[in-house]
Amino acid sequence: MTDWSESTRAAPIALRRESLRSRAMDRDSFIRQLDWVLVAAVSVLCVLGCALVWAAAKPQGLGSSYLKKDVLNILIGGSLAAVAALVDYRTLRAYTPVLYAASLFGLLVVLTPLGSTINGAHSWIRLGGGFEVQPSEFAKIAVVLGIAMLLAEKREGRSEPTRNDILLCFGLAAVPVLLILAQPDVGSVMVFMITIFGMLALSGIPGRWVGGMLGLAVVGALFVVHAHLLHQYQLARFQALSQHNTSVAAQTFKFNQKQAGIAIGNGGLFGQGLGHGTQTNGQFVPEQQTDFVFSVAGEELGLFGAGLIVVLSGVVLWRALRIARYARDQFGTMVGVGIVCWFAFQTFENIGMNLGIMPITGLPLPFVSYGGTSMFASMIAIGLLQNVRVRSNR
Amino acid sequence: MPDRSRLRLVVLGVLVLSLVATLLGRLWYLQVLNAPQLRAEALNQQIHDIVTPAPRGEILDDTGKPFVDNKPALVVSVNRTALDRMGKTVEAQVLHRLARELGKPYTQLNNETTPCTYPKVRNQQGQLVYTSRPTPCNNHLAYQPVVVSQLKPTLAAARKALQIKEKPEEYPGVTVELTAVRHYPKPNGALASSMLGYIQLIGPKQLAALSPADRAVYQNAQVGVTGLEAQYEHYLRGAPGVKAVSVDHLGAVTGTVRDTAPTPGDDVVTNIDAGVQASLEKQLQNAITAARHSGYTADYAAGVVLNARNGGVVAMASDPTYPPGAFVPHISAKLYNRLQHQEGSPLVDKAFESASPPGSTFKLISSSGLLYDGTMSTGGYYDCPTDFLGHHNFDGEGGLGSIPLRTALIVSCDTFFFELGDRDWNRDQHLIAQHKKPVEGVQRIAHAYGLGEQPGIDLPIGEVAEGHIADRYNTKLNWEQNKKNYCAGAARRPKGSYLQQIDEQNCKLGYIFLPGDQMNQDIGQGTVTVSPLQLAVAYAAMANGGTVFEPRIAKAIVSPTGKLVKRIKAPVRDHLPLSKSDLDYLRNAFYGVTTSRSPVGTGVSAFAGFPMNRVLVGGKTGTAELTGTNQNGSWFVSFGGPAGQKPQFVTVIEVNKSDQGAISAAPYVRNVWDAMYGFGGNKALFANGVPPHKLPKVQIVEAGLPPAHHHKKTATGSASATSSATPAAMGPPPVLDARYERQRFARPGAAP
Structure with missing residues (x-):
């Protein structure tokens, strides 16, 4: 393990009891053990996000109000990340079942009349004061932690999970997935499936299981389409990618995607300048502060700005992969892998739909899109990654 | 960590890297490779052009009186895009309300405003089709409002417009604006409808x-x-103003990118004189009324007054006609239907749009032709029998023995021309027998006079009749084309009936140009057809010494500020291949028609009391027998001007289905002459009897400015005179918006 923190610098013991500042600089201190590259990447993404959310909401005259709320979300998210990073590893494992139960409760509440519908998905709980909570975002964390715990705890003495472990994982994931499917939020369901698949595959299960799961996914997808389990509009999101479907829903999605493409193309290399995107200001792209925020980056910041977002998202994934690789235990690795799969799919799906190569779903771009719950969940995930990393060096 | 997991972690890493690479690659494609196209699409979406039509140029008479100008009108428009946004129910409610207010059927209003291209869907075969495409539909751009009504500037209309304007909540997407629309002031009561034409x-x-x-x-x-x-x-249309506005995704305007003001169109100053035009139109009506009074059908009359010296059309009219504004903005189905079925087909202008046998007025052409090919000479005497080979005189006299051409024209002896025509035809047949080309002198001269061809007037070619001059070649050509019909008619019609006999003869022998055809043609009957305009051009050529003009209605193009853009002169299409002495002889003979007491000219009675010593007018009567009726195509063509000078004008009137030319047409031609020169209690229409050469004085009055600020601008024939006016002298530039309005005062001195 060749981490930079392992460099053989002598720790001056005398400094231990001295100033807070010098304690912070201590080789073994929590602060110095944090992955600062990850922190930097996330911070820049958040700052870009703020700017873009402002620019996207500006044409409606809501620029500053969205900016304020976004900053507030980041601050709350940052605090949650700090808590997630600082909390004891064992405490975390101990409270995982509680977290899991709480997120299930949240998902159930959403399905009651307390929940509200936004953009066709019944996945929100209004808290009043303009704040809403999306329990499925928190459920992502609960499921990652829950499966990580299951796969880690069963590992004593064995090198790989048993069949029962795997089935238990399926069972554990199935409950929230079914609840989210009932909302229905196909995008989140896909995040769950990919995350669970990735975590299981990385836990070292035999290749036939991996192949089996992939086969099952294909058969399942075919079944879902042919048994008409999806709503027409859900199907249309996928069909919008093909040229041949002419249903109204597919045309609408295609239109939206085309508008995003036009806005991005309109940006060119250097962009039109923040707040000066003509397509953005004309609000040709729908949902431009949330799902299609990347189109604002494309138009106003150009290839360099939009490319920076892609690269920074890649950096986040790289750091997360590293943390998973050097985690002290299986739990840490599984948490890291789970978060990588979640972020990787969600980032690729979101930017991909902006670029017209993925179907339209309601998945936000982590750290950049406007949205409280998504921001909190993503930040908690970063906190967990830092937690794993700090522990890995103790 | 197990090895398998470690390996799979590497796979995950590679996967993540490839995803990032995919996104960057796609981003590169959109923002660099495909950027120009996407940027163009963006521009296309963001910028919409709103077009402000330019005030159209006016059409003026030779003294500056407008036949067509623009007047402000309250225009009610519907913006269907804005209305669509309110939902189907509200849309229907608003249109119903508006229909009631405007007194228009709902369906019509709905159709007129529904875009032709909407809504477009795929049918079962997978083709893109329009679901419903009402007629008429709106072929404008969806965001451009559709004009649904032009209210007359009356108090009631203004009240109506105000009601719509004051309740925007009841009329979303409906606007009422003051705009310029085409207006027809009918100077001196002259219509000139079909000559002016219309816009759509x-x-x-x-x-x-x-x-x-x-x-x-x-x-x-x-x-x-x-x-x-x-x-x-x-020239008339000018350049529309284009205001490019940036719009958002709903089409709502967010700002102005650029704004070009419309450039008003140039005015067309014509050779038409409103006074002469009005007089001609009135005389046509009188001729019809009189002929009908005598028991004739008189379904139409048409006439032309041509400036014989320069080929300018001074007046041209046809009766019955339609009001000049009938087609603007569009003609009602009811009126159109009526005009289509009305007797005398008012939609066709018989002065230039159709041709008919000109009767003896054609003798100018046959005389010229016979002189040209040597069949006849001005010194020769030829027979004028009572009948020739069974053909009688139609109008005029016969049985005068051996007479010179002059007498034959004065009394209009048909048999004189029959005999010469027969001689002419036989000579050509001999040439053909010797495998030589026939001379066909009359036909050749007819073409030199511009007959059987486009007269080349400044009107759309499709509206102008060519007429027909039969010769051996085109007779055969026609027969080849129509043989089938003739023979079918001969077989189908009751045997022995009049039409059956004609069809049978045409079927068998129609390809032969018979001597009878030549004889008939020489007296302007049978297949020969000529429009009054063509006849006027021919007589003008004889009168002016041989110059055949392509007549021109327009005289000049003048910019709205009074600057001469272009002077228009009638081009010379031909010079008659006749000697000066022949032309002088013919002109004198035609003067005899109206003046000779012995023998008595056919036009003498119509010109009884006309001061020939002041204005000398010659002419020719024409009476074309109409097959199967006892009615005639009645013609009188005349030329004249101040005595002792070259003829100034040619005046033609044709009255269809009436009495002889001397009775049904000549008196009304004379009345036009009286009006032009101020005889018989009229006030002379031209000073010195000559149409003005100078362009009219034009006064421009800008709307919204007090009278003290009006700018006078004189348009003269020379460009240098107009360029002396500096922009400063012209005052502020005119307000060039839709409400831009100009008024002209025709008579100098009438202006404040």
Whole structure:
């Protein structure tokens, strides 16, 4: 393990009891053990996000109000990340079942009349004061932690999970997935499936299981389409990618995607300048502060700005992969892998739909899109990654 | 960590890297490779052009009186895009309300405003089709409001407009604006309808002929479709103003990118004199009334007054006609239907749009032809028997023995021309027998006079009749084309009936140009057809010493500020291949028609009491027998001017289905002469009896400015005179918006 923190610098013991500042600089201190590259990447993404959310909401005259709320979300998210990073590893494992139960409760509440519908998905709980909570975002964390715990705890003495472990994982994931499917939020369901698949595959299960799961996914997808389990509009999101479907829903999605493409193309290399995107200001792209925020980056910041977002998202994934690789235990690795799969799919799906190569779903771009719950969940995930990393060096 | 997991972690890493690479690659494609196209699409979405039509140029008479100008009108428009946004129910409610207010059927209003291209869906075969495409539909751009009504500037209309304007909540998407629309002041009561033509919304074909950039600008344009409006469209239309506005995704305007003001169109000053035009139109009506009083059908009358010296059309009219504004903005189905079925077909202008046998007025051409090919000479005497080979005289006298050409023209002896025509035909047949080309002198001269060909007037070619001059070649050609019909008719019709006999003869022998055909043609009967305009051009050529003009209605193009853009002169199409002495002889003979007491000319009675010593008028009567009736195509053509000078004008009147030319046409031609020169209690229409050469004085009055600020601008024939006026002298530039309004005061001194 060749981490930079392992460099053989002598720790001056005398400094231990001295100033807070010098304690912070201590080789073994929590602060110095944090992955600062990850922190930097996330911070820049958040700052870009703020700017873009402002620019996207500006044409409606809501620029500053969205900016304020976004900053507030980041601050709350940052605090949650700090808590997630600082909390004891064992405490975390101990409270995982509680977290899991709480997120299930949240998902159930959403399905009651307390929940509200936004953009066709019944996945929100209004808290009043303009704040809403999306329990499925928190459920992502609960499921990652829950499966990580299951796969880690069963590992004593064995090198790989048993069949029962795997089935238990399926069972554990199935409950929230079914609840989210009932909302229905196909995008989140896909995040769950990919995350669970990735975590299981990385836990070292035999290749036939991996192949089996992939086969099952294909058969399942075919079944879902042919048994008409999806709503027409859900199907249309996928069909919008093909040229041949002419249903109204597919045309609408295609239109939206085309508008995003036009806005991005309109940006060119250097962009039109923040707040000066003509397509953005004309609000040709729908949902431009949330799902299609990347189109604002494309138009106003150009290839360099939009490319920076892609690269920074890649950096986040790289750091997360590293943390998973050097985690002290299986739990840490599984948490890291789970978060990588979640972020990787969600980032690729979101930017991909902006670029017209993925179907339209309601998945936000982590750290950049406007949205409280998504921001909190993503930040908690970063906190967990830092937690794993700090522990890995103790 | 197990090895398997470690390996799979590497796979995950590679996967993540490839995803990032995919996104960057796609981003590169969109923002670099595909950027120009996407940027163009963006621009196309963001910028919409709103077109303000330019005030159209006016059409003026030779003294500056407008035949067509623009007047402000309250225009009610519907913006269907804005209305669509309110939902189907509200849309229907608003349209119903508006229909009631405007007194228009709902369906019509709905159809007129529904875009032709909406809604477009795929049918079962997978083709894109329009679900419903009502007629008429709106072929404008969806965001461009559609004009649904032009209210007359009356108090009641203004009240109506105010009601709509004051309740925007009840009329979303409906606007009421003060705009310039075409107006027909009818100077001196003259209509000149079909000559002026009309404008209509540009058609799909005209639109398709434009460049893509122009197509967007002219999508909503009113363009000239007939008459002078079509002929001088290029000058009259001006350049529309284009305001490019940036719009958001709903089409709502967010700002102005650029704004070009419309350039008003140039005016067309014509040779038409409103006074003469009105007089001619009135005389046509009188001729019809009189003929009907004598028991004739008199379904139509047509006439032309031509400036014999320069080929300018001074007046041209046909009766019955339609009101000049009937087609603007569009003609009602009811009126159109009535005009189509009315006797005398008012939609066809018989002065230039159709041709008919000219009767003995054609003798100018046959005389010229016979002199030209040597069949006859001015010194010769030829027989004028009572009948020739069974053919009688139609009008005029016969049985005068051996007479010279002059007498034959004065008394209009048909048999004189029969005999010469027969001689002419036989000579040609001999040439053909010797495998030589026939001379066909009459036909050749007829073409030199511009007959049987486009007269080349400044009107759309499709509206102008060529007439027909039969010769051996085209007779055979016609027969080849129509043989089938003749023979079918001969077989189908009851045997022995009049039409059956004609068909049978045509079927068997129609390819032969018979001597009878030549004889008939020489007295202007049978297959020969000529329009009054063509006849006027021919007589003008004889009168002016041999110059055949392509007549011109327009005299000049003048800019709205009074600057001369272009002077228009009638081009010379031909010079008659006749000697001066022959032409002088003919002119004198035609003077005899109206003046000779012995023998008595056929036009003498009509010109009884006319002061020939002051204005000498010659002419020729024509009476074309109409097959199967006892009615005639009655003609009188005349030329004249101040005595002792070259003839100034040619005046022709044709009265269909009436008495002889001397009775049904000649007196009304004389009345026009009286009016022009101020005889018989009229006030002379031209000073010195000559049409003005100078362009009229034009006064421009800008709307919204007090009278003290009005600018006078004189348009004269020379460009240098106009360029002396500096921009400072012209005052502030005119307000060039839709409400831009100009008024002209025809008579100098009438202006404040």
